[in-house]
Amino acid sequence: MARPTPLSGFPEWLPDGRIVEQHVLDVLRRTFELHGFAGIETRAVEPLDQLLRKGETSKEVYVLRRLHDEADAGADGSDRAGQLGLHFDLTVPFARYVLENAGHLAFPFRRYQIQKVWRGERPQDGRFREFVQADIDVVGAGDLPYHYEVELPLVMADALGALRALGVPPVRILVNNRKVAEGFYRGLGLSDVEAVLRGIDKLDKVGPDAVAELLVAEAGATPAQAAACLELAGVRGDDASVVERVRDLADRHGATTDLLEEGLSELGALLLAAAERAPGVMVADLKIARGLDYYTGSVYETVLVGHEDLGSICSGGRYDTLASDGATTYPGVGLSIGVSRLVSRLLSAGLVRATRSVPSAVLVAVTSEDGRSRSDAVAAALRARGIPVEVAPSAAKFGKQIRHADRRGIPYVWFLGDTDAEGATAPDQVKDIRSGEQVPADATTWAPPEQDLFPRVVPGEPTA
Template structure:
């Protein structure tokens, strides 16, 4: 068989890299569960028509079907596609199981997703996402819009990454302000503002006039609003100083100030109100969040989300939600590519039991079984080579200890220091820091 050609956009980590990814996933899972979120997993496929409802183009959805489909794929209702995010599956899951769920429903979900876009740094065709959401039935209290970014800030602070900046905005502010200045195409204005960091204020002003129907004066006012940022109530004061007042604007300002002040108290310096954040505001209805790594802003947002007033609806009942999603593969790729962290070893094994001869392998396997029974990850040497070669095998894998069974008693060697001492498999335990692989910042 010829050497296979890698498929771009489908990352495969080596064992030591996978250990870093596993650490990230474990931290996220543990943090979410500490805050009362229950884990779920949904199927990988959804009906294509459901996937396309969120605005994804058909070019980005991977269709799924048998090579020899009996109906030739003629029935569009039966067409399935791989989910490109975890929000569409969540909406379907809530509708399907609403009678068995307790609301507010706090859920986290960590799964693979697939998106048929052009691969580039930080963007993959197959990647892992970690979502955390709270879904209500008919109503959902605002305090969950405050809780979600604080949970995410706690999770990210426990990862081997630089500090994060969570930028927050509120759809009500933009909509209320634009209405107040007589600008009716809110979505068009938001799409233009979303390009501010890429093309600058002059070009955005032109887009506001050309695509959103703004006058030059309205474009100037919209850019003044987008320039405001801060971590306290001064944000609202600066918005009001622009001379625009509407009930919806005031509601959005009150919510934004409550969020940033709570965050400044809990996680100082992490959350900032940034009224230029516009991505997603056309389908979010309240708070919206975008997260970047300080010093790695070129990577773009690693975690985003917001409030939906209608995550799902069955016609008689509406389920509002608020959530955040982390691009785990995107984050791990930067951790590995920038050398931000590394695993202490490539394998979980803490002890390699040496084999004196193949006739004595059973004895080595008995030692390994005794250590495993006490929760110590243990492997047995693959061959009865010279002990020096077996030690080198352990060293290549990063295994810290080699165990030598002996007729007059066993001994264990720390191959890093060279220290060797008598040991009993019924009682010996490695130091806590050596029991399992660890991931450390580099």
């Protein structure tokens, strides 16, 4: 069989990389649960018409069908009834989950969800077609107080901050508020708010001159209105002075509105709370425009300091109309971490590493195949005490068995005691193959040092 060609966009970590990913997931899960979020899992597929409600193009959704279907109904987009697609995020399936289970949930409902998602886009650095996301959301029935818009990004700051001890770079959470942007644009006299937001969202890619042209051509702005929009997008800061700067800007352009004031009040409260609980982590950035046709209040994007080229590793915001059964609307606020994007950078840049690539702390040597059962018995005794062990694959010379352990990254090799002619058995020995130290050992009492018991994730040696 010829060597298979890798599929781009479908990451498969080596064992040591998988250990790093699992550790990141464990830290996130533990932090979410410390904040009272309950874990759920939803199915991988949803009706296609539901997946497309969020505004994603059909090119990004993988359609699911049987190989031997006689007809590929809806392949041209003309008939989507009954078709299924793989979910491209965890928010749309969560909305359906809330509607289906509302009678069994206590609101506000706090949930976390860690699953794979699929997105049919062009693979590139940190961007995949199959990847793991970790979401947290709080959803209310009928209403949801604003303070959750303050709480959720601070939970994420805690979760990402818990990874700092590993050598993960610090993060900056960039925040904006739809009410600020929409209130300002409408105060200027611009009615096509979505077109303005689409233009501002391209600012980092094409620059201010090109965006100004877009606003004039696509949003119906005058050159003066376009300049005012760009001036708002340039406002950035990590304290409440941002609020006064926007107010001054709105006064100069005659763009003050009640909606703008409401958004500024919310943004100011968020910055004050962040300055107290996570100083230096949260920054107001008035050009953040992600998903603003979908979100209705605060929006968030998160970057790794020193790795801004990777893009946002965590994003989300407030939504008021995601789910409704006609009688009750379920507003919420949530954020999603792109776990695969984060892990890919941690590994490729050498920011973190696993201390070994296998769980085994001990390799039990085999003296002879006839005596393998003795080695198995030692392994069983160690495992019963929570020590991960494997038995040597063959009764080779001890030097070869030690080299096997070294290649696997196993720090200790266990040697069975010899039995003399009178039937007396010498004590077993355990060898630390890193230091060469060898000592007598009893499988019912010996244990490796805590730091050697399981693989650990530690700071790496970053590449240039």
